[in-house]
Amino acid sequence: MRVMFSGPVSVFRDRRLPEAATPAGYAALIDAYQLPVPVPHVLSAVGTKHRILEQAGWRIYTPRHAPAPTLEGHLTFALKNEGLDLAILKRLFLAVREDEIAELVKRTPTGLYTRRIWFLYEWLLGRMLNLPTADKVSYVDAVDTDLQFATSGQNSIRHRVRNNLPGTSDFCPLVFKTRALTEFVAQDLKERARVVVSQVPKDLLARTAAFLLFKDSKSSYVIEGERPPQDRIQRWGKVIGEAGRAPLDEAELLRLQRIVIGDERFVRLGFRGEGGFVGEHDRETQGPVPDHISARQEDIACLVRGLIAFDQAAENQLDPVVAAAVLAFGFVYIHPFEDGNGRIHRYLMHHVLARRGFNPAGIHFPVSAAILDNIGEYKDVLESYSRRLLPCIEWETTPQGNVKVLNDTADFYRFFDATPHAEFLYACVQRTIEQDLPRQARFLRSFDRFRSGVENMIDMPERTFNSLLGFLQQNEGRLSKRARDNEFSRLTPDEVTKIEELYRAAFYDSG
Template identity: 65%
Template sequence: MAGAHKVRFSDAVTAFQEQRLPEAATPAGYAALIDAYGLAVPLPRKLFATGKRHRILDQDGWRILTPRHAPQVSLEGHLTFALKYEGLDLAVLKRLFLTTGPEPLEAWVRETPTGVYARRIWFLYEWLTGETLDLPDASDGRYVLAVDPDIQFGGEERNESRYRVKNNMPGTPNFCPLVFRTEVLEAFTAQDLAEKARAVMADVPRDILARTAAFLLLKDSRSSYAIEGESAPQDRIQRWGRATGEAGQRPIDIDELQRLQRIVIGDARFVSMGIRGEGGFVGEHDRVTQVPLPEHISARPDDLFGLIRGMSDFDRGPAQQLDPVIAAAALAFGFVYIHPFDDGNGRIHRYLIHHVLAERGFNPPGVVFPVSSAILERIDDYRDVLESYSRRLLPLIEWEPTERNNVEVLNDTGDYYRFFDATLHAEFLYECVQKTIEEDLPQEADFLRRYDAFRSKVEAYIDMPDRTLDLLFRFLQQNDGSFSKRARDKEFSALTEDEVRYIESLYARAFGRGSAG
């Protein structure tokens, strides 16, 4: 019988791996498999169980189904439950396959050769492990999707005749984050924000559009440094802004990432450039012992080249068929978790968002959404999203401090970075992109219109050099539309009372009182 390994599936419990259940229930699906087979994997964000009551309970990270949903107490029973109700968790599945070996899965397929779930598991086993099960090609049964599109976002469909499965995996075996369908993401994908952005900019005169684009590009570059706690000199901000403006024009590979790091760092005298050869972590050091206190541990050096190739293949292949914002979230947050460099990872991570959006034509030509600015305004939410996976990942990583007070990872962690749930990351990124389209783009274009109107009226009223006119505007902007006493007494002492009142009235008509521009 398939799944007849010497494992014991749990009965009803009130706690599971240090987590309390909202009521006594029997772990099912991935929770049951993780427990029974002792799998060292990040726990799914939502765990499933079956209870005694005939109602469904969603609470405290658990979804407790009714007794009629209870699966057969076996490997195949819980795998069927997982595929049916939970979607794919590739990290769990791969670790499970390596633990069970091929025999129980071969037996399951032989027992039900046309079974929908057996054939999906057969496909997933060979796709994830690269090993071939001792089974003849399927000869019957309707084609079934590998990823259930009602549960998770899938990629382009390709028929795999060996299993009679439609391969719609949204990645490759070397890099395949998955995103669940949620009400939030369904609402965002239905909005067509790309079209909304084009409509916003369609009525903007060409000269104002160019100035808007230039301002937003610098705003994004400055914000990206600020997120890292850096106040970079203007030349570095402009250099990184120029690089961001070219996002999407070159494929992402190791050479391109290293080129971007050189632009980000600038002065490399005190930074080890290129793909790191040691461990990496985000966090602090103990003040006394200097032992690392990691909040996130990066991928092992031995895994970096393979992971980057996986990201490159994802970017050139499956990402082209995914929703652009979802693809950008998967690629960019995957990169920052991998953390392949000693320095520059955060800014390149945000560059990759621009790369995908620009490559897919999501933003209007020549316009960069100031996503970094939106992130900076929600920096606590951004950190929560980053930590949503790091918190689940950290307990699984075995490490020891090095002589240089770094970390050395002792166990195999590569799959933790290949396969992660990017749902919260996609929701957050969509919120940031929406803000840039609905607020930043129109507000900046409108500001420039008002500024031009104000400036032309002042120029028509009084002769003033450009630099002086710019200074006048800044004073008014900073003082709620009025000349400060310092401005009246010093820089603009030559203006008469009537001129002062008239210029203040021009500002009020253009911007209104209290406008910061």
């Protein structure tokens, strides 16, 4: 059957082009083969003008970039200019005949792109084409490291391709080397964190670390809309403090869920045995109104296996923050549990950063606190993929008001573009290093200085002192008339004046 590729269009999959142009690469393949896949963030097309235009999720190339209107032409264009989109490639390979790929390779068996296509076909589908081993030519990377993050890789002699994919065919999201990520990596935040910590006196460092740990644990519950008791927050904080010590496996994930949930009377522990979604229920029908639909329960085992394999494969290979984003956001999209997914998702960020030695010893960055302060952007990042995923999922409502997925969706959870997620997490990590950690250390210095000054003046129980500090913080360093007339009526005017001076000296004058 001859496949027809589109001519110039103004709209593609409900997305307007900045000017009429001919879809190219992945866009052309999605259209020609009617592939039911999440559409990439950025699509390519060929225009009529002799300049490249990047606008509104499109990259419009010049006529000289136009690929041949064939499967090989658009596949080569995609690999050369758009990097790997494994979900599209797998669905494409399932849609074309096996002999078409074999013939493509036979025409140019030593070609850089044909060998990559050949390798990716067999890697994604798990079956071999009837082709002899490639001639002894130079190896080519499966992932173009100018475009996307990858590992050092292992050679596939059969294809003369270096398999530098950062995961397995069970789970392998990819991340583009955007300008933002390139700049983050160049900052060497790991070393920056070490320097910041070295400037904190040792007697303050442990207290700073403990406060940040408690803050992160509390923030992770607040993100989920929960207000648990202090002991539960402290218990989860202790778990975060031990992140990275145990290898990631199914038993560890189940252990984390038990700790997160605490009271299991109304929650079924363990991996889901039914569908799942994030969203609301219609008030009238009580039917689900999903913002995100979780992976099918029958796919959870292989996807979790892929997560675990990714964690092991990316260790000491992939950039630590990029690896943390891929693992953590991949987990939350799969949503393998009935409850507890969000907090474990954020724990996995700590797991990777700690295991890779990105954190200074004894310090765990309060990533959840940074997320909470940027909750709108966090939700946008989560929805950046969920919005594109939902149209690809066929589902129906169950009698219990849940969702039942009707089509094969596993590839959409194992292969996705995690670039926005990596950019967001890097920004959170940078903030915790450059702002949260130094700010808390400065606060403790000021706190100790102020407390020492007050204690030299007057004996005051700790609860009363903390109340005094709270009033001063609320009123910009001055004790309000209400506080002077009530809680602190026993202080003389001279003592009040002196305390306010001590506060200003400790918290303002000290810088």
